[in-house]
Amino acid sequence: MRIKELIRDGVISCRSTDPITCAVAKMYMHNVGSVLVIDEDEKPVGIFTERDLVRIVAEGISLDTPLMKVMSRKLITANTSESVISAAMKMIENNIRHLPVVEEGRAVGMVSIRDLVRALMAQELSYP
Template structure:
């Protein structure tokens, strides 16, 4: 399986001018953990992301919730290409300590995969386990 098969699409996006308060409302209403920040003139190019964790951090530090997304987004965006295998998606999440990864296809915004997406599919878990077992065994003998 690859990232394309698991990516939730279309991803939920907001513009750079969307306020943190509006982002928080979108996250709550859509029951999602992340939005992708895009330029309205080029919505296929992800500029950043804002997650639930980012909103909590903003509130905890007293950031004005009328602040535009572009001022508080995480950038650059950590992405995987749609053709990447799911073990690579899991590895990227682990390496960067993130729960969501943006998926691109041909360099253009395609979707988002969450940790919940990875662990929610039995076939995905099998794929990840098989990769882990192959990695533990090491290379094949000549």
């Protein structure tokens, strides 16, 4: 199974200059645990996750702070033709729960560890 089979339409994102509240509102609205942070050319430059939010609250950082100052910059990505197993291994090796999916340098989706577990379980259950 390939990653392209798991991604949903659209990428939930905020610009790097948007405040933290933009990311939190979109995470709440879409019931997701992360938001891709993009630059003015709509290329991914970072990710903002629930873990980042916990750190920010614990450190007392203002929620008006631009995402570029608090996002995770180490962006681990998958491509659409990558296998689910390969993506899962990246997530395990890097201790991450969300993986942006890119194609030709542009974000086309996001997969979570939950998405991968569901796919792998479905695949396992479909074999005799």
